[in-house]
Amino acid sequence: MSTEGDRESVSDSGTANGRRGKVVRLIEERELDGIGDRLERRWTAEGEERLSLRDLADEFNRELLRAAMDDAGMQPLDGDVANVYRLLTDDDVSGADRTRTERRLDREGVAVDELRREFVTYQAVRTYLKDHRGASYDPDTGNQVDEEKERIQRLRGRVRTVTDSKLTQLRRNDEVDIGSFRTLVNVNVLCEDCGTQYDVETLLDEGGCDCTNE
Helix, strand or coil: CCCHHHHHHHHCCCCCCCCCCHHHHHHHHCCCCCHHHHHHHHHHCCHHHCCCHHHHHHHHHHHHHHHHHHHCCCCCCHHHHHHHHHHHHCCCCCHHHHHHHHHHHHHHCCCHHHHHHHCCCHHHHHHHHHHHCCCCCCCCHHHHHHHHHHHHHHHHHHHHHHHHHHHHHHHHCCCCCCCCCCCCCCCEEECCCCCCEEEHHHHHHHCCCCCCCC
16 A cells, blocks of 8 residues: 555656656655645645645745755745745836845855746646646535636626617617627637637636646
């Protein structure tokens, strides 16, 4: 019978077809022992213990930063790692503060540009958890997705009904010249990461976009 440690070794070593994803490779290269279990546990937890994929990506990236700082001999504290990560990644950080942080890391021997390329997205974390570890999170998400899809469908139906009514009225008053018509209302979503476009119902049914930045 395999132990939890065996599972970590097998799960983090690659996919069934032998291909390694970005998260798997970084776990091995940076020797981030135990982080696979932690990511899975926080993703599948209930209530306030659960973290979203985006939060998990940030947590993983902070561990990458910690490893890089450790390798440079900086011996950072938890608060220092979190603050440096915020200064490197948050949109509300000023350019001057970010530049000072980058220069500090450069002086200490941290390759900032290389580290940034290693940072992972939530898509990469999702692929790692679902494909490499076989994890899934299901309890309330499906119901919530169905509820929101129904709400969007009702809103779309309302837009169609209102548009039909207004066009019919305008035609009756000779304000618009149009024969028999049918109003089509489509809601499309464009993923700006990969350029793929979905109608919103397909996106919800599939659980998100398939793109990964690995």
